Amino acid sequence: MHDDFDRCYRAVQSKDARFDGWFVIAVLSTGIYCRPSCPARTPLARNVRFYPTAAAAQRAGFRSCKRCRPDASPGSPEWNIRGDVVARAMRLIADGTVDRTGVTGLADRLGYTTRQVERLLQAEVGAGPLALARAQRAQTARMLIETTALPFGDVAFAAGFSSIRQFNDTVREVFDLTPSGLRQRTANRTEMPTGAAGTLTLRLAVRQPFAFEGLFGHLAATAVPGCEEVRDGTFRRSLRLPSGAGIVSLTPSPDHVRCSLQLEDFRDLPVAIARCRRLLDLDADPEAVDAVLRADEALRPLVLKAPGQRIPRAVDEHEMAIRAVLGQQISTQRARNLAGRLAADYGRPVADVSGGLTHVFPAVSELLDIDPQRLAMPGARKQAVQGLVTAIDAGQVVLDAGADWDAARTQLLAVAGVGPWTAEIIAMRGLGDPDAFPATDLGTRAAARRLGLPDDPRGLSAHSSRWRPWRSYVTQYLWTALDHPVNQWPPKEAA
Incomplete structure (x- = not known):
């Protein structure tokens, strides 16, 4: 979509949040990139470029907008509706495959050579596997800086950086702030509160409309005793993650999902978030889905009654x-x-002091x-x-x-x-x-x-x-x- 300049620019002019995650807009005069719905004044057309991913914008030398935080927008629905190699690669990168096994491991999972994977990703999303993984690490670091009191050394380790210097350089380059400056700037924010010790609480962005009743009702009705439960309007479940176990509590709202994570190892944070988004199908494009289904007279009443249905998916x-x-x-x-x-x-x-979860599914x-x-x-x-x-x-x-x-x-x-x-x-x-x-x-x-x-x-x-x-x-x-x-x-x- 980023190749269609006129369509992208119209989306930016209308501040249309439905396009958040589909592409980012980079402003030549300021050197920053934003989500399409950024509330800042729309720049002149001659001063903008459109990129398919934050990683591509970063690779081109642009910094993340401090106001609209484009890296926190919903993911592109394109990677969830396609079955080709690029889409499969993007799903694996989001699941942390590059951080765990490197580009070679990613290529092996896809059945391609590393050179082929690099070429395909560069051609379509404007960045290779390492750049995409780096952008994901930067967003994880930002999340931990803003929502926890973890020491920066622990933040760097949890986000997947190999050294404090690499962590500092990346944060400064991507966000135009030092880690301490980023934490100080967001110290008074309340929309992403920190939970109890060892718990991280954040908001998972979602495209609207969001018919969460059908989604959460299905998860509740099929909940596995000991592994999943509903407590006080919240769906809770245990997680088996690459570096340890975790427990997630998910509370739906019409415009977001409140997510509280208890992790044995904070290195699992990006994987846990990706899997929770996958469980709730949060990167779906409900407007595109419903537009097709409303055309069928038999389905139209169901779609109009509760638009924005999501698929109850899985974390594993x-x-x-x-x-x-x-x-x-x-x-x-x-x-x-x-x-x-x-x-x-x-x-x-698993030890669950806040509920009745007892085991991780084997x-x-x-x-x-x-x-x-x-x-x-x-x-x-x-x-x-x-x-x-x-x-x-x-x-x-x-x-x-x-x-x-x-x-x-x-x-x-x-x-x-x-x-x-x-x-x-x-x-x-x-x-x-x-x-x-x-x-x-x-x-x-x-x-x-x-x-x-x-x-x-x-x-x-x-x-x-x-x-x-x-x-x-x-x-x-x-x-x-x-x-x-x-x-x-x-x-x-x-x-």
């Missing part, structure tokens, strides 16, 4: 895949109990020696769970932030006991494919029947072609037509 692709298999052909409550038993038996314990490596007797389900489904765990561990099924959606479906369907419904649910909720469509889902078919749509899988699949590439969102809208706990927020038992 492997966890969602295992839970999808556990939930085959049984009630939501029964699936929750099975997953809770698995977590209690094999998951790592990693695949912790389930390799699972006792089939602990799985109170038919033998075929037990074999499906064990087969999926083995296939993931062996690399025969690849499910991560940068997974190829079509390849993942093929790999999943090769596992005995994994059928189309399971593969589509995993693609939709685990991998974030916006066009996944579980046409055999009983709830989807019941809602379709209520709306006068075809309710047989073949007919519904054929009809669904008009909804591409947003069929995952159609599924969420259809579920909102049902009288089911997934549509209750806060849940009745917690109301």
Whole structure:
């Protein structure tokens, strides 16, 4: 989009927040870059340049605006709706892959050479993997400086910098302030308060409209005992992160989500934030989705009633895949109990002084020696769970932030006991494919029947072609037509 100068400039003139995250505007006369909705006076057209990412603007020598804080805007929805190599790379970089394994590790995950990955990213987003990771580290550093009392040495370490000097130089270059100056400038801010000791509280930006009731209602209705809970209007869950465990509390509002994180290791902060945004589908573009779906007369009433639906996704692709298999052909409550038993038996314990969370959902490596007797389900489904765990561990099924959606479906369907419904649910909720469509889902078919749509899988699949590439969102809208706990927020038992 950044290549369309006239369209971008009109968005800047109208201060349209819907375009925040799609691109940044760099002002030649001031040397700064801003989000499109920056309240500052619109610069003359001849003095601006548009860049696809903050990293590209930084690479061109521009500094971040101190007023609109463009790095804190929602992420570009483009990376969530595309399945090509660049989009997969951007999702992996957001998940911290470059910081953990370097550019070589990123290239290996994508199946390309480092030179190819560098070339593709430079061509499309104006910056390579290292520059993109650096921009992410700078934003993490800013967040910690502004919202915690951590010593700057700890901030540098947590943000992923290799030295204090690199941290100081980057902060000064990107924000035109020293770390101490940045903290002093934001000392009186109240919109991003610090929580209790060891807890970081921040606001997760979201594009509006935001129909959070359907999203949080679904997460509440499917919450795994011991790993997830609802308490005082807040969805809480444990997290398994690269350097340790964590607990997140998410409280929705129409224009943001309040996020409180307790982390064993602050180095996990950027990964935890990225995964929480992914869980809540916060980088979606609801205007684009709803514009397509409103065109269908059958769907229009649902869209107009609660616009801005989001997909209830996952913080861990492997966890969602295992839970999808556990939930085959049984009630939501029964699936929750099975997953809770698995977590209690094999998951790592966590200390939750503020609630009732007891375990982190187990990693695949912790389930390799699972006792089939602990799985109170038919033998075929037990074999499906064990087969999926083995296939993931062996690399025969690849499910991560940068997974190829079509390849993942093929790999999943090769596992005995994994059928189309399971593969589509995993693609939709685990991998974030916006066009996944579980046409055999009983709830989807019941809602379709209520709306006068075809309710047989073949007919519904054929009809669904008009909804591409947003069929995952159609599924969420259809579920909102049902009288089911997934549509209750806060849940009745917690109301």
